[in-house]
Each structure stands twice: as C-alpha cells, then as structure tokens.
Amino acid sequence: xxxxxxxNVFKQYGDKTAVNGISLEVGEGEIYGLLGANGAxxxxxxxxxxxxxxxxxxxxxxxxxxYSSGQLRNLGYLPEExxxxxxxxxxxxxIYLAQLRGMSKKDAERSLKQWLDRFEVPEYYNKKVExxxxxxxxxxxxxxxxxxxxxxxxxxxxxSGLDPVNVELLKSTVKELRDAGTSILFSTHRMEHVExxxxxxxxxxxxxxVLKGNLKxxxxxxxxxxxxxxxxxxxxxxxxxxGVTGVTRHEYGYEIGIANESAGGEILRHxxxxxxxxxxxxxxxxxxxxxxxxxxxxxx
Amino acid sequence: xNSFWTVVGxxxxxxxxxxxxxxxxxxxxxxxxxxxxLPYIFSxxxxxxxxxxxxxxxxxxxxxxxxxxxxxxxxxxxxAQEKPGVNLVPFEDKGSEAENEKQLKQAIADKEINGYLxxxxxxxxxxxxxxxxxxxxxxxxxxxxxxxxxQVIRQAAVLQDAGLSDAQMAxxxxxxxxxxxxxxxTEGAGNVGEGKTPEQxxxxxxxxxxxxxxxxxxIMITGQLIASExxxxxSSRVMELLITSVxxxxxxxGKIAGMFLVGIxxxxxxxxxxxxNVNLPHNDKLLGEWNINFSDIDPALLLYSVLxxxxxxxxxxxxxxxxxxxxxxxxxLGQAVLxxxxxxxxxxxxxxxxxxxxxxxxxxVTSFIPFFSPYVMLLRLGLTDPPVWEVLTSIGILLVTxxxxxxxxxxxxxxxxxxxGKRPSFKELRKAMxxxxx
Numbered sequence: 153x154x155x156x157x158x159x160n161v162f163k164q165y166g167d168k169t170a171v172n173g174i175s176l177e178v179g180e181g182e183i184y185g186l187l188g189a190n191g192a193x194x195x196x197x198x199x200x201x202x203x204x205x206x207x208x209x210x211x212x213x214x215x216x217x218x219y220s221s222g223q224l225r226n227l228g229y230l231p232e233e234x235x236x237x238x239x240x241x242x243x244x245x246x247i248y249l250a251q252l253r254g255m256s257k258k259d260a261e262r263s264l265k266q267w268l269d270r271f272e273v274p275e276y277y278n279k280k281v282e283x284x285x286x287x288x289x290x291x292x293x294x295x296x297x298x299x300x301x302x303x304x305x306x307x308x309x310x311x312s313g314l315d316p317v318n319v320e321l322l323k324s325t326v327k328e329l330r331d332a333g334t335s336i337l338f339s340t341h342r343m344e345h346v347e348x349x350x351x352x353x354x355x356x357x358x359x360x361x362v363l364k365g366n367l368k369x370x371x372x373x374x375x376x377x378x379x380x381x382x383x384x385x386x387x388x389x390x391x392x393x394x395g396v397t398g399v400t401r402h403e404y405g406y407e408i409g410i411a412n413e414s415a416g417g418e419i420l421r422h423x424x425x426x427x428x429x430x431x432x433x434x435x436x437x438x439x440x441x442x443x444x445x446x447x448x449x450x451x452x
Numbered sequence: 453x454n455s456f457w458t459v460v461g462x463x464x465x466x467x468x469x470x471x472x473x474x475x476x477x478x479x480x481x482x483x484x485x486x487x488x489x490l491p492y493i494f495s496x497x498x499x500x501x502x503x504x505x506x507x508x509x510x511x512x513x514x515x516x517x518x519x520x521x522x523x524x525x526x527x528x529x530x531x532a533q534e535k536p537g538v539n540l541v542p543f544e545d546k547g548s549e550a551e552n553e554k555q556l557k558q559a560i561a562d563k564e565i566n567g568y569l570x571x572x573x574x575x576x577x578x579x580x581x582x583x584x585x586x587x588x589x590x591x592x593x594x595x596x597x598x599x600x601x602x603q604v605i606r607q608a609a610v611l612q613d614a615g616l617s618d619a620q621m622a623x624x625x626x627x628x629x630x631x632x633x634x635x636x637x638t639e640g641a642g643n644v645g646e647g648k649t650p651e652q653x654x655x656x657x658x659x660x661x662x663x664x665x666x667x668x669x670x671i672m673i674t675g676q677l678i679a680s681e682x683x684x685x686x687s688s689r690v691m692e693l694l695i696t697s698v699x700x701x702x703x704x705x706g707k708i709a710g711m712f713l714v715g716i717x718x719x720x721x722x723x724x725x726x727x728x729n730v731n732l733p734h735n736d737k738l739l740g741e742w743n744i745n746f747s748d749i750d751p752a753l754l755l756y757s758v759l760x761x762x763x764x765x766x767x768x769x770x771x772x773x774x775x776x777x778x779x780x781x782x783x784x785l786g787q788a789v790l791x792x793x794x795x796x797x798x799x800x801x802x803x804x805x806x807x808x809x810x811x812x813x814x815x816x817v818t819s820f821i822p823f824f825s826p827y828v829m830l831l832r833l834g835l836t837d838p839p840v841w842e843v844l845t846s847i848g849i850l851l852v853t854x855x856x857x858x859x860x861x862x863x864x865x866x867x868x869x870x871x872x873g874k875r876p877s878f879k880e881l882r883k884a885m886x887x888x889x890x
Contacts, residue, residue: 166883202696204870221699229696235689240466245690248462252455252697296693 153216154179155335156201156304161210163196170196172359173210176352178304178335183326185346185367186339188356189447194339195232197356198306201337202229214304225254228302232309232339234293238282242292245281246299253300260299267295271321287318294322298329305329306337311345323349343439353439357447367439374437374445379408379416382431387423394418405431455698459706460713463681467714477718481725488729503539504594506584507559507568509552511545518580519571522602529601538597541565560587567594578606653835655749657807660834663757664827666719668800670761671768674715675796676789678707678769679776682869683785686777691869700866704777708769715765756833759847764826767854768796774861777868778876799824803831810835820846822853 156178163171171193178184188194199205201212203219214223237245243264250260268274271291281289290313298305310326311319326349330336340346346353347367355363363370377397381387382405390399390408395415400407408419416434423429437445467473486493508523509516520542527540543559546552556568567586574580579602584595604625611621631650682704685691694703729735771792779788802824806815810831818824819832819842829846832838867885868876876884 199870204695224697227696229693231689231692233689233692235692237466237685237690238688239470244462244465248458249693249697251458252694254455 157213159211161207181333183336183349185350185353192356193359226303228297228305230297230307236281243277250299378435380433381406383427385427387426456702456706460710463710505565507565510542656834675772679772682776683779760826760830770861774864777865795823799827803827
C-alpha cells in the first residue's frame with residue numbers, strides 16, 4: 153500500500169476550477185514531481201494533501217486511511233513561502249513545532265541537534281532566526297519540515313533562493329530521506345532537479361493534468377530532435393541536409409534540430425567527410441523542453 | 453488538548469522573554485510606585501505645617517482702631533485653633549499709609565509674612581473693609597478661611613449679648629451630618645447584606661472603577677496583541693507551518709488563553725506593586741485618612757467582577773483573533789480592529805460617565821447588550837441594586853453571544869489564515885468559507 157494516494161480529486165473555488173481531477177500515488181522511498189506553471193493548481197493540491205482544505209470530490213488516502221488530525225504527525229511540510237518567527241530562537245521554535253506534531257521535548261531537542269550537525273551549523277541552536285543569512289534560514293526551515301521524521305514530506309519549491317552549494321547539500325539530504333523510505337511530494341519550477349530526483353511526475357496546466365507518468369517513459373514518448381556536434385574544423389552545408397530543421401552555432405560546435413532520428417546518421421556522415429568529429433550526440437528531450445512543449449502548446 | 457497547552461506555553465514564554473514586555477511592565481510599575489508615593493514625596497518638600505503668615509498694622513489712631521481690633525480678634529481666633537493654617541502678625545504703625553505699606557512689603561520680601569490685610573472704612577456688616585494683598589494669584593482658600601473666622605467671631609459677639617448657656621452655644625456650633633445607606637427595596641442581586649454604608653459604597657465604587665478600567669485595558673492591550681501576533685504569524689508565513697501542525701482552533705484558543713495568562717500575570721504584578729507601596733509605613737497614615745478598608749468590598753460584587761471580567765475578555769479576544777486572522781500585513785491591522793476598539797471604548801465610556809447616574813435608561817438598556825454589558829452591568833451591580841433576573845438575563849445573553857462569537861471567529865480564523873493578499877471583504881470571506889468547506 154502506497155503511503156500517499158490521491159484519487160481523482162476535484163476542487164472548485166466559486167466558479168473557478170482549481171484542480172480538475174488529479175490522481176497520483178507516491179510510493180515508499182519515492183520522490184514524486186508535481187510540476188506546473190504558476191497558478192496551475194499545485195498549491196491547492198498540496199493544501200488538500202495537507203488537510204488544510206477538503207477536496208470537493210475524490211479521496212486522499214494516507215497509508216490507506218483518510219485524513220484525520222492524527223495524520224498531521226506523519227506529514228512534513230516545507231512551504232513555498234518561507235516563514236519562521238524572526239525574533240524567536242531557533243531551538244525554541246523548532247522544538248515548539250515538533251511538540252505540536254506530537255514529539256516529546258527531549259526527542260525534539262535531540263532530533264534538532266542531529267539535524268543542525270547534519271547541516272554543520274550546530275552553533276545556530278541558540279541564535280534567533282533574524283540573525284541568520286537567508287540560505288541558513290532555509291536550512292532551518294527545512295529542518296522545521298522534517299524534524300519529527302514524517303513518513304510523508306511535501307516540499308514546495310524546496311531549493312528556490314539557495315546558492316549552488318546549499319542546493320547540493322539540501323538535494324543530498326532529500327535523497328537521504330528518500331533512501332530512508334520517506335515518500336516525498338516535490339514541486340518545483342527547476343526541471344533539472346526533477347530529472348535528477350523524481351521517478352514519476354505529473355504536469356498540471358490550468359488545473360488540468362496534461363502529462364503524467366514515469367519520467368523515463370514520458371521522455372521516450374517525445375522524439376529526439378536535437379543533435380550536438382563538435383568537430384575540429386568547420387563543417388559547411390549542414391542546413392541543406394534533408395531532415396535538418398535548423399542549425400545553431402555554439403562555442404563548442406553545432407546544435408542541430410532534426411525532424412526524425414534518421415537524419416542523425418545523415419549529419420554524422422556529412423560531418424565525417426569534412427572534418428574530425430570530437431563529439432556526436434543525439435539528445436533526449438530535456439524535461440524543460442517537454443514542459444514548455446506540453447504547457448506551451450495548450451497555451452495557444 | 454496537549455498541543456493546546458503547548459501553544460499556551462509557547463505564547464507565555466515568548467512574551468516573557470521579549471524585552472518589550474519586561475520594559476513596559478517595569479515602566480508601569482515604576483510610574484505606579486511614584487504615583488502612590490507622590491503625596492508622601494510632596495509632604496517631604498513642604499516644610500511641615502503649612503501656615504500662612506499674614507501681616508496687619510496695629511494702630512492706636514482712631515480711624516485705624518476698628519481694623520486693628522479685627523486683626524487682633526482674628527489673631528486670637530486662629531491661635532485658639534487646633535491646627536492653625538493662618539497666623540496673624542501685628543506690625544507697628546509707622547504713621548503714614550505709604551510708610552506702613554512699604555514696611556509690610558519689605559516683610560513679604562524678607563519672607564516674614566506671605567501677605568497682609570489692609571483695613572478700610574467701617575461697613576454695615578460689623579467689620580471694616582478688608583483687602584488681602586499678596587504676591588499669590590487667587591488666594592481664595594485663604595480668604596475663605598478668614599471669612600469663616602470672621603463669621604465665628606461675629607456670631608460669638610452677637611450671641612454673647614443674648615445670654616445663651618455654653619450648652620446652647622455648643623449646640624449652635626455643632627455640624628449637621630447626613631449619613632447615606634444604600635438599601636434594596638426588592639430582591640437585589642448586587643449585595644448580600646441589607647444595606648451599604650458610605651464606606652462600603654465608596655469601596656464598591658472603587659472596585660467597579662478598578663475592574664472597568666482593568667477590563668478596558670486588558671481588552672485594548674491584550675486584544676490588540678492577540679490580533680497583531682496572529683497577523684505577524686501570517687505575514688511571516690509561520691502560519692503555513694502552524695496550521696499544518698495543529699488544528700486552527702487549538703491554535704487560536706491556545707493563543708487567547710496564553711495572552712490571558714500574560715495579562716493576568718501582568719495585572720498581578722501591578723497589584724502586588726500597589727499593595728507593597730500602600731503598605732509602606734510612611735503611606736499608612738494617608739490611607740487611614742481616606743478610610744480605605746478592603747473588607748468593605750461586597751464578596752458578591754467581587755464574584756460578579758471576576759465573572760464579567762472573564763466573559764468580557766473572552767468575547768473581545770475571540771473577535772480580535774478573528775480579525776487578526778484575516779489581515780495579512782501588520783500595517784493593515786489598525787484599521788481592521790478599529791470597529792472592535794470602538795465598541796469596547798463605547799462600553800467603557802458609557803460605564804465611566806454613568807457612574808454618577810447608574811439608574812439612567814441608557815445604562816439599563818446597554819447592560820443587556822452583550823458587548824457593553826461586561827462594563828455596564830458591573831456598574832449597575834456595584835452602584836445600584838438590579839434585580840437578579842436582569843443580571844442573569846444579561847449574563848445569559850453574554851454567554852450566548854460568546855458561543856456565537858467563538859463559532860464565527862473559529863470559522864473566520866480557519867478561512868482567514870489561508871487567505872493572503874489584500875484584506876478580504878465580508879463577501880469574499882463567505883465565498884472562501886464555502887469553498888474551503890469550513
């Protein structure tokens with residue numbers, strides 16, 4: 153039984169449909185990507201999962217059970233809009249939040265210390281949040297979401313506003329949580345993070361599910377349309393080949409758009425005749441491209 | 453229930469740790485200490501008995517004889533008093549009016565006297581014309597004590613000739629007293645005894661004043677704090693975490709209860725400061741003079757005071773919490789709580805301004821209106837004797853209103869904390885409530 157199951161959930165605000173029939177399942181030790189442009193219905197979906205608002209139709213099951221306030225302790229949440237008490241000490245507020253979720257004070261203290269050590273900032277225990285840099289506030293915010301070792305974690309834009317070093321740190325922490333068996337519902341605009349972390353994704357667009365499934369399979373559905381070519385000397389006449397839709401010159405060589413995969417061979421033969429090839433790759437579509445394609449198409 | 457107390461504890465801890473709380477408490481305690489000790493401090497600076505020295509010319513000249521005689525009589529009269537506030541100082545006649553005036557002015561400059569009396573022509577009232585001259589403006593108190601002195605002197609002079617006995621004289625001079633006792637003609641709710649003596653009335657009035665002011669302060673200060681803390685939680689977005697950790701109801705009532713305790717503790721500190729100061733040995737005498745005796749307070753009134761304080765606080769606190777939850781930014785809060793503040797102020801002022809007319813129709817009507825009744829019914833209980841059924845009805849209406857306010861506030865709170873952006877109108881709020889299925 154999957155820890156989190158969203159079944160055919162509808163939500164309407166007045167006459168505006170916010171979520172139009174979303175279904176998803178997050179398995180144990182899985183990171184599930186929930187993608188969508190702003191206003192696509194991600195936050196509403198997450199709020200329903202968190203039990204803040206109730207779906208009009210459909211069901212949300214946690215380990216097979218429907219929502220009750222007892223579920224709160226199994227849920228961890230990192231909201232998109234970050235917020236902590238600015239003038240309260242890190243230890244005070246995190247232990248408070250952990251206690252609200254049913255932890256004892258002692259366990260909460262121990263857990264907080266472990267997490268601060270994990271992020272190599274044990275000295276923040278007695279600091280006020282307003283004294284910390286933004287990146288470090290994010291770390292504390294992250295700890296606030298997971299301090300009570302929840303089974304299901306909801307990360308809304310987990311890595312926004314972080315520098316690359318901290319993004320890596322948090323990413324590896326999220327992977328650790330996943331490997332420890334936590335189910336994570338993950339929403340972001342950054343496609344490369346999704347590609348790195350998520351097994352399954354759902355793309356929402358204007359309240360509707362436009363794409364859903366296993367990330368690898370989704371990628372297979374989309375044709376390979378790009379060739380990367382690097383050669384030692386210049387190659388001419390690439391635009392005239394059949395199946396080539398466009399050529400862009402980069403420092404490293406050429407990025408060639410193709411109509412079908414067989415055009416790739418054509419390009420390779422053509423380039424080999426003119427120069428020595430140092431790199432040739434028929435690229436899979438990136439999630440970014442897939443996202444823009446699916447969301448952009450229906451935009452018209 | 454557990455997380456309710458966690459919220460209460462966190463609220464308390466944060467308030468007590470905050471510098472603002474500590475500083476305000478200390479400042480108010482210091483101001484109270486100074487205020488209570490002010491009479492004593494003043495008495496230290498004024499050099500003991502305040503006697504006004506008044507100069508007059510003692511002359512043997514015929515046209516001055518009447519004035520001199522009056523001056524002597526006054527001197528004798530004030531000297532015979534137990535605590536003379538006035539002392540007359542005779543000066544020698546220097547011959548001319550200008551010389552005399554010069555001499556007396558010099559005496560004022562030398563601080564020998566505070567002022568002097570000048571006597572003129574004899575008048576029909578038995579005394580010569582008199583002018584009091586001093587550097588002070590409007591020495592009414594002094595002139596009136598001279599006047600009453602002269603009254604007594606004249607009365608004595610006139611009665612001497614009538615041949616009255618000493619007992620008759622004493623009877624004439626004995627002051628007339630009227631005592632007032634407040635009784636209840638019907639079955640009253642305000643008191644347990646059969647009547648209230650003036651001392652008890654004064655104590656009850658004092659208690660009513662005290663509780664009404666206290667309630668008003670608690671509502672204004674604590675209520676605003678509740679609202680602003682909730683708004684701050686919303687604007688700093690901690691709210692998102694809180695509402696996913698604990699049910700909004702527990703959170704809201706935990707905060708209200710926590711702030712209530714903060715208020716009670718703060719009030720206790722002030723009361724303690726007051727009691728300590730009042731019991732300082734040098735203040736003992738002053739209180740005795742005011743006839744303050746805490747056992748004069750009616751226990752029933754005390755009970756009602758606590759009851760109305762609690763219900764009044766709770767009613768307003770829930771409303772403040774609801775308003776705080778719909779505002780997203782602290783800047784917008786002042787405007788949003790204005791209606792509640794106005795209602796609270798209206799109740800307070802009706803009560804305070806009606807303290808001399810606790811029987812008016814306005815008081816009777818408003819003592820049943822829930823937002824005013826904590827202030828106004830208390831006034832009626834303390835100063836008049838309202839029938840039991842009226843008091844119970846008022847409390848009943850108040851309790852029903854609290855129930856409704858809690859119900860509505862809880863709904864608004866649950867909806868409000870999820871709504872960001874501009875302050876929602878009532879219509880938008882209702883729409884959102886329906887959408888959130890709250």
